[in-house]
Amino acid sequence: PSANGNGIRSPTCSSDHVLNLEQGDPAVFESYWRKMGDRCTMVISGCQLMSYISDFTNICWFMEPELEEAVRTLHCVVGNAVVDDRYIVVGTGSTQLYQAALYALTSPGGPEPVSVVSAAPYYSSYPEETDYLCSRLYKWAGDAYEFDKNGTGPYIEVVNSPNNPDGTLREAVVKSRGDEGKLIHDLAYYWPQYTPIIRLADHDIMTFTFSKSTGHAGSRIGWAVVKDKEIARKMSKFIEMSTLGVSKDSQQRAAKIMGVLCDGYQNCKSANKSDDLFFEHNRQIMAERWERLRQVVERNQVFCLPKYPKQYCLFSGELIEPYPGFAWLEAKEGEEIDSQKVLRGSIKVQGRTGRRFGVAEKYVRISLLSNEEVFKEFLERLSTIKSMSSNGH
Amino acid sequence: PSANGNGIRSPTCSSDHVLNLEQGDPAVFESYWRKMGDRCTMVISGCQLMSYISDFTNICWFMEPELEEAVRTLHCVVGNAVVDDRYIVVGTGSTQLYQAALYALTSPGGPEPVSVVSAAPYYSSYPEETDYLCSRLYKWAGDAYEFDKNGTGPYIEVVNSPNNPDGTLREAVVKSRGDEGKLIHDLAYYWPQYTPIIRLADHDIMTFTFSKSTGHAGSRIGWAVVKDKEIARKMSKFIEMSTLGVSKDSQQRAAKIMGVLCDGYQNCKSANKSDDLFFEHNRQIMAERWERLRQVVERNQVFCLPKYPKQYCLFSGELIEPYPGFAWLEAKEGEEIDSQKVLRGSIKVQGRTGRRFGVAEKYVRISLLSNEEVFKEFLERLSTIKSMSSNGH
Structure with missing residues (x-):
């Protein structure tokens, strides 16, 4: 298991294990840097710095x-x-x-x-x-x-x-x-x-x-x-x-x-190998995560997600959507729902309650920056929720 | 020149260059770690930590x-x-x-x-x-x-x-x-x-x-x-x-x-190669610095230094003297002397005034943790002071 309690290997993703998606630990980017191999390796001798x-x-x-x-x-x-x-x-x-x-x-x-x-x-x-x-x-x-x-x-x-x-x-x-x-x-x-x-x-x-x-x-x-x-x-x-x-x-x-x-960017942009470029590579991953998340959320009709307008991006030169690092989920059923508690109780997903952000507890923040295995497990668990009230504890 | 303004090479130790001995920057230990070569080298890849x-x-x-x-x-x-x-x-x-x-x-x-x-x-x-x-x-x-x-x-x-x-x-x-x-x-x-x-x-x-x-x-x-x-x-x-x-x-x-x-310590203490051991090696350097410093201070009769009793050291098993990282110099001539100002004005040595430590300004703190070249230059300059009042500005 990794340090935050989320598993790197499958056994710890078993359904009785709590998925910690409360912090925004940016594990999603690790695979990119792994691909970079030795190019980012830092070497510091004992007498430096x-x-x-x-x-x-x-x-x-x-x-x-x-x-x-x-x-x-x-x-x-x-x-x-x-x-x-x-x-x-x-x-x-x-x-x-x-x-x-x-x-x-x-x-x-x-x-x-x-x-x-x-x-x-x-x-x-x-x-x-x-x-x-x-x-x-x-x-x-x-x-x-x-x-x-x-x-x-x-x-x-x-x-x-x-x-x-x-x-x-x-x-x-x-x-x-x-x-x-x-x-x-x-x-x-x-x-x-x-x-x-x-x-x-x-x-x-x-x-x-x-x-x-x-x-x-x-x-x-x-x-x-x-x-x-x-x-x-x-x-x-x-x-x-x-x-x-x-x-x-x-x-x-x-x-x-x-x-x-x-x-x-300075060497490769003209070569059009954009999948090797940090922002393009990781934007693609975030875009896919948001697409998968919206499918699950729309299918089970329990939460709303914010809608973001497409805007012109000076960096990419395209009209693009935001793909935030957190899902800000709002329970549809009523003002009194404690979404953090329901998610924790029914599907063992730990988010952070809206109360901590100064708003109602029908809101809950879920990190989308975990590694792929944890993100996939989160979507699987989320897809099993059919109603907030019947799942509550 | 190094980052704190003290020279690594000789030209910056020329007599019109201010020696910064105000902070306790521990440069004295660098040579030990340099001798250790690759044994302390830290390697961190881009995807770690x-x-x-x-x-x-x-x-x-x-x-x-x-x-x-x-x-x-x-x-x-x-x-x-x-x-x-x-x-x-x-x-x-x-x-x-x-x-x-x-x-x-x-x-x-x-x-x-x-x-x-x-x-x-x-x-x-x-x-x-x-x-x-x-x-x-x-x-x-x-x-x-x-x-x-x-x-x-x-x-x-x-x-x-x-x-x-x-x-x-x-x-x-x-x-x-x-x-x-x-x-x-x-x-x-x-x-x-x-x-x-x-x-x-x-x-x-x-x-x-x-x-x-x-x-x-x-x-x-x-x-x-x-x-x-x-x-x-x-x-x-x-x-x-x-x-x-x-x-x-x-x-x-x-x-x-x-x-x-x-x-x-765990491998070599029995082998008695104590000069390779961190604390023995650096205690030796500090002991030599204090001996040289006390000679200069006693010769020119302008400052007092604290006297420290020998005490039994559980680590070395010997009666030994303290060799502090700072010289705490007290001007002998009178209560009104501003020792920091005099040292800065007369020999371009920057220490820290006693006032900052809650006592009189006849005291000044000088770092003894610089590299050898700077320490040697400090002693040379200190040895030129014959009186505090005639050197004051």
């Missing part, structure tokens, strides 16, 4: 120059974010960068903590990542739509686009508040395997992560693209105080893997 | 089992800390574990933040790592001796032993406060290259770091040895919320390097 310091002349002094260059090249290849004349700040995953941004956008001594909001359904970790240290700098204030109607005072809105859990492309929703508001754009899923790249994003603070771009979650590498020098400096200072930098081993590994990915 | 999860059955679910085993073996080889029946929690350096411990030892809803204290001179990063998020859970309250006399209410005392900056072996100083106090033992330097191992440490929370034990600061790996299961759980939860785990690449690399270090 020993210093705290990467480059004292950079605001982000603990960032390996190779990673900065790889990040800039990757965005240029994909065209999903402006990087020219922008600062790059590396973090221990985008989790740390979110907190670095909250720190950078607030100051001690205010009368009240700054309100942090995001439109529901919002990413389930924002509330606790905002509040666990009981900071006097900022506090979680919930749904941005509610705040737009009834909130007062300074605020930070987190715009997660495509949104986790529901896959929608988003813009800020708090309006007409003058200079009181600041924005963090969490673009973890703004990559071509999940969504059409509808524009070159150009916001004040944009965060990305190695976990969702290439699937290397275990390395804990994220980065922010930042317009303002002082904000980049404060974010770097936060990471210095929080963890005194970011693993250089992982920074170098990320640089190498991103480099191989980009080389594929 | 991709999951967030290491082992969901462990309280610290993001800790690689190989690292946990290596940490336990290392402590058994050195005999510096009890690990049987203790929980291990991995962190992104001991910086993150210090904050995880503060979180674990406090609870929301108290009338006042818990006071965090440490005996002056205390590690210069404790105040800002405690206060940067303006938490309502805890606040920095300065010198533990002062607090023992005048403080009230619940507190956490951080015991740093051997102490950074002054190299002394320490015990808790706040006494007779009943159940109000909790302790964090920061044992970053409790390794045989720096100090006699005077006892098998057995405290509630003990933190260690890869940076100071083997010198691999760039990997950002630390660990805590924890007695209480709920404290270990809360520390793990903190790290989950702070960075969603710890780089697996670095965890695996640390496990490999610690394994090679321990293999040396």
Whole structure:
């Protein structure tokens, strides 16, 4: 069995074994990197990468120059974010960068903590990542739509686009508040395997992560693209105080893997061997998963899935559909259904309840990023559900 | 030039170049690991270590089992800390574990933040790592001796032993406060290259770091040895919320390097090739540096250095002196001298002022962990100082 309890081999997929689809562990991308063989192999001798310091002349002094260059090249290849004349700040995953941004956008001594909001359904970790240290700098204030109607005072809105859990492309929703508001754009899923790249994003603070771009979650590498020098400096200072930098081993590994990915585009695009290219290959897998999922969901008539409009993708040059990393399932039968509980009880599938995302428990989020065997087992189990109420416990 | 501005090649050690000895970057250990050649080389293919999860059955679910085993073996080889029946929690350096411990030892809803204290001179990063998020859970309250006399209410005392900056072996100083106090033992330097191992440490929370034990600061790996299961759980939860785990690449690399270090002892101690053994080899280097440093300091009569008693070392079985990683220099001439400023102005050596450690600015901390070339240049420059006042700016 693999570390998250999901089996790699068949026996652990037997019907009495719980399928853990609660986290978004990106196992789906492993097969691509396995196919790449030695090209991404990282070799580090015992005497390398020993210093705290990467480059004292950079605001982000603990960032390996190779990673900065790889990040800039990757965005240029994909065209999903402006990087020219922008600062790059590396973090221990985008989790740390979110907190670095909250720190950078607030100051001690205010009368009240700054309100942090995001439109529901919002990413389930924002509330606790905002509040666990009981900071006097900022506090979680919930749904941005509610705040737009009834909130007062300074605020930070987190715009997660495509949104986790529901896959929608988003813009800020708090309006007409003058200079009181600041924005963090969490673009973890703004990559071509999940969504059409509808524009070159150009916001004040944009965060990305190695976990969702290439699937290397275990390395804990994220980065922010930042317009303002002082904000980049404060974010770097936060990471210095929080963890005194970011693993250089992982920074170098990320640089190498991103480099191989980009080389594929720079060398091969004209040769039209698109199945060897990371985004095309994995977009194809996501498209097939969504097709299979929609068939099962339509056949048993128990859940709805969001419908996503086709949009023009600047990366592929085609009109394409989003294929989000999560299925955001809504029970059709009634407001009172606890979908997470029903799925867990009736087919032993562990998702995450809508309550965690600030909405009703008739919603449940299911990861679509597992390996193929687990995904197939999930569909088989889902197809056996005929009604939510009769399956409930 | 290297990343911290100190030269690897001679030209950058020219006398107009500032020697940065402010941080404790452990470059001194690099030559040992270079000698080890390929034995510590880490190879990671593109499809490995991709999951967030290491082992969901462990309280610290993001800790690689190989690292946990290596940490336990290392402590058994050195005999510096009890690990049987203790929980291990991995962190992104001991910086993150210090904050995880503060979180674990406090609870929301108290009338006042818990006071965090440490005996002056205390590690210069404790105040800002405690206060940067303006938490309502805890606040920095300065010198533990002062607090023992005048403080009230619940507190956490951080015991740093051997102490950074002054190299002394320490015990808790706040006494007779009943159940109000909790302790964090920061044992970053409790390794045989720096100090006699005077006892098998057995405290509630003990933190260690890869940076100071083997010198691999760039990997950002630390660990805590924890007695209480709920404290270990809360520390793990903190790290989950702070960075969603710890780089697996670095965890695996640390496990490999610690394994090679321990293999040396398990295979070779009887063979008496002690110069190949990590702690003996590097203790020898530290001993030579301290001898050379004391000669210069005694010759020019401008500074005092602490005197350390010889103590029986359980690891080596000998009476030995401490050889701390920092020189804690005290100007002899008067209370008003700003030693950091004088050293920077007169010989272009950058240390860290005593003020940052909660004491007078006649003290300055200088790293002794640089590479040999920089250390030698430091001694040459230091030997040119004949008086503090006439050199001041």
